[in-house]
Amino acid sequence: MKAAAFAYARATSVVNALELLAMHGDKAKVLSGGQSLMPAMNLRLLSPDILVDIGGLAELRGITVRGDVLVVGALTRHVDLLRSPEIALHARLLRDAVAHVAHPAIRNRGTIGGSLAHADPASELPACVVALDATIVVRGSAGERRIAATEFFRGIYETALLPDELLVAVEVPVAGQGSTFFFQEYARRHGDYAVVGLAARAVVAAGRFSALRLGFFAVGDRPLLAVAAGKLINATVTPALLAEAATALADELDPQEDQQATAAMRRHLAMVLLRRCVAALLARPELGMGVGK
Template sequence: MKAAAFAYARATSVVNALDLLAAHGEKAKVLAGGQSLMPAMNLRLVSPDILVDICGLAELRGVAVRGDWLVIGALTRHAELQQSGDVARHARLLWEAVAHVAHPAIRNRGTIGGSLAQADPASELPACMVALGATIVIRGPGGERRIAAIEFFKGIYETALLPQELLVAVEVPIAIAGSTHFFQELARRHGDYAIIGLAAHAVVEDCRFADLRLCFFAAGDRPVLVRSARKLVDRIVTSAAVTETVAALLEELDPLEDQQASPALRRHLANVLLRRCVATLLSRPELDTGADR
């Protein structure tokens, strides 16, 4: 299929892009890489009246360290994240996860802002932002506002972004001493959409978790930050504690059913990933037991 007819405007600045969005509102879509948007348009899943192309706005591209934050421009491409020494040093979880985003051709064009604004629940980067406690920076007619990643994602392809607003950057806290991470997704083939995945950020002190943020993706209608992870913080982690946490996790998750997997399969795989994650982060392979594999 081909996309329905639409108008096209190439923004010359962020201000110009905001003017265009203000003029067209919900009838406009922002083109920020287009690796998800263009297929959706070709399938007539979305049919905007106008595309506002912001791909040429250099002011929205790049990675910089500012104080205790790693600031990433919305138009920074996935491939640029992979090549960034600052991302590799200060947000290793994100650096590792990007390699799982589709294929090189997609990573060469797709952008972090486009991925976050798309809010696909099976996408890797939204889960990483939630696990890392990142802040989404949004600009609109009223100026700039910041919103925590956990509050930004509202549902399937739904965010807190208003039609007249533009996602301009992401602020990621720089990793502190003792920080570690885990990332793994289960897919039929590398580059396919995940059946389920887990992005985790932790602080380990004296072989215990001082902090633990577990965020599942492809496990619901948005990234799922697991409340039951608190059961493993500030205590000696035993096999019984992991089993208790898994039981709470399975009550907490409400996975969707699709052509890839049933909710029961996703719950089972979440069990596997949580145990694997805890064993890896604490370097205690004996904790990766008890899952019915």
């Protein structure tokens, strides 16, 4: 199939892009890397009247550290996240996750802002920003807003962005002492959509979690920050406690059944990932034994 007819405007600045969005409202779609938008248009899942191309706006690219915050421009490409020393040092979870995003041709053009704004519940980066307690920076005709990542995703392909707003940056707290990360997903082939995945950030001290954020994806209509993680914080993690947390996690999940997996299979795999994550982060491999492959 081919996309329905549409108009095209190439923004010359963020201000110009916002003017175009204000003019056309919800009839417009923003084009950044286009790696999710164009396939959706070709399948007629989306039929905007006009595309506002922001791909040439250098002011929305780049990775910088400002105090205790890592600022990632919305047009920063996946491949830039892979190569950035700042990302490797302060937010390694993003680097680890991006290695699982599709294939090199997609990673060379896809952008972090485009991925977050697209809000695919099976996508890696939305779960990462939730796990990292990131803030999404958006700009519109009424000014700039900062939205917690946990509040940004509203449903399948739905976010808190208003029609006249543009996602301009992501702010991530820099990793502190004792911070550690975990990322793993199940997919039929590397680069395919995830069947279930987990992005996690933890702070470990004296063999315990003083902080733990578990961002599951492909288990509902948006990334899930698991409440069950609270059972493992400031506690000595035993097999019994981990089993209790896994049962609580299963109750939180609302996975869908599709051609890739049943809801029961997704719940099982999420529980496996929880156990593997805890075992890896605490460097206690016995906690992950007997949980399947």
